[in-house]
Amino acid sequence: MRTITIEVSSVRKSLGRFRRAWKTRAAQGEFVSFDSLDTLLKTLTSKRWEVLRTLQGREPMSIRALARGLGRDVKNVHTDIQALVEIGLIEKAGRRIRVPFDEIRAEFVVRKAA
Template sequence: MRTVTIGVSSIEETSARALAAFRGEMQGAFISFPTVEGLWTVLTPRRWALLQALAGREPMSLRAVARLLDRDVKNTHADVHALLNAGILDRTDDARIVFPYDSVHVDFTIGKAA
């Protein structure tokens, strides 16, 4: 099972993971945002539902994604493109949409110590 960790990381933390990966240390899949607010701006409730629906599925057309979610194609298009632009979704060579993970782990800390 391929799991991606979505979280909040500083530039220093992200750089440290990249350097460790260059040294051959396994890091796993990460999608990092600089702030919690940035994460919630990109990952709205409708976009979370989209990721949940696509997790573990084969690539599909935009219209198929809209049908799967029982949503309007225009609104689905906007959400898919926001997630593509954020690097969360991928597009195959034949223009199909894919979320290349089976599951998502969310990781961030809030509070004064954060």
Template sequence: MAERTLTITVQPDWKGALRMASKMAQAPVYKGETLNFENPELFLGRLTARRWTLVRLLMGAEEVPVRELARRAGRDVKRVHEDVLVLAELGLVER
């Protein structure tokens, strides 16, 4: 699996962030991906400690089924599934 890099930015100027992300996407060498939030509340308000734990468990891993992720986290499958949906909405995981 190729290593990927995600840069999270907080910039009220979303158009500027979009321009910067566009430049990175057009670069001849992969420079990672950028995810911008207009303010910290939009990002941090939805990123709980348990959700961050799921992100950490997924970092560097191949595809992990929700049931296996729940087992690794020692949590209920239904709650992990709900958290994965939020993380996907935030752009931190892919389904």
């Protein structure tokens, strides 16, 4: 089972994970890290979550077929796909797209101000 974790984390934490992986040669898991909750929420909109849920576990499909299945405009779906490809949540092979993960986790913490 392939899992990816979407998180809000500091550069320091992300670099620490990289260092551990480099030193130990052991996989640390797959992560997409954002510097803030605001950035995460601006990038992973509800429409983009819908795209991920629709594609997950399905055979690769075209953007046009996905847009038709979602009842959305092809141009807008294409824009969403581009953003998700850039951060690594969707893979593109020719004209086909797919979500390669069996599980997508989102983790963040909201703390009371000091």
